[in-house]
Amino acid sequence: QVQLAESGGGLVQAGGSLRLSCAASGSIFSIRIMAWYRRAPGKQRELVAQITTGGTTTYASSVKGRFTISRDNAKNTVYLQMNILKPEDTAVYYCNANPLTTPPYWGQGTQVTVSS
Numbered sequence: 414q415v416q417l418a419e420s421g422g423g424l425v426q427a428g429g430s431l432r433l434s435c436a437a438s439g440s441i442f443s444i445r446i447m448a449w450y451r452r453a454p455g456k457q458r459e460l461v462a463q464i465t466t467g468g469t470t471t472y473a474s475s476v477k478g479r480f481t482i483s484r485d486n487a488k489n490t491v492y493l494q495m496n497i498l499k500p501e502d503t504a505v506y507y508c509n510a511n512p513l514t515t516p517p518y519w520g521q522g523t524q525v526t527v528s529s
Contacts, residue, residue, distance in 0.1 A: 415439040415518040417508045422523030425498055429527070433493040435508030435520060443512040447484060447491040451504035451525075461506070462493060476502075498527045 421433040433449065448463035462472045462482035470482055481494040491508065508520035 415441060415444060415510050415512075417510055417518055417520035419506070419508045419520040419523040422506060422525045424526045424528065427498060427500055427527055427529050429498050430494070430496045431498065431525060432495065433506055433508075433523060433525075435491045435493075437489045437491070437510055441489050441510075443515075444510045445513045446509075446511040447482075448509040448511065449482065449491075449493045450507045450509055451502075452507070452522075453501070453504040456504075458507070463509075464491065495525070498525075500527045500529045503527050 416438045418436045421431060423431060425431055446463050446465050449461040450458050451461050452458040460473060461476055462480055464470045464482045464484055472480060479497045484491045503526050505522040505524050507522045509517050511517040
């Protein structure tokens with residue numbers, strides 16, 4: 414089992430920045446990919462960014478150049494630095510830990526609201 418604890422959401426004005434954190438505990442040795450997803454009101458959940466154990470990153474086209482995913486292996490924590498935030502970034506952001514061989518684990522979600 415893996416437990417994920419997210420933090421860092423909040424309310425910010427357009428153009429501002431936030432940093433989300435996701436601290437993992439438990440059987441973290443099994444995790445191959447860490448990712449951030451989001452679900453905006455009335456929309457389906459979408460992948461925002463992911464990072465592999467090797468450090469390879471992937472971003473949604475809508476956030477590329479504005480968001481950066483990183484990981485601190487010593488702290489078992491993944492971060493999502495979000496810059497130049499837009500109102501359309503408003504969503505609940507979820508941390509995801511994927512072992513690939515079993516179903517992924519999800520955090521409880523953290524709300525990000527960007528005002529215009």
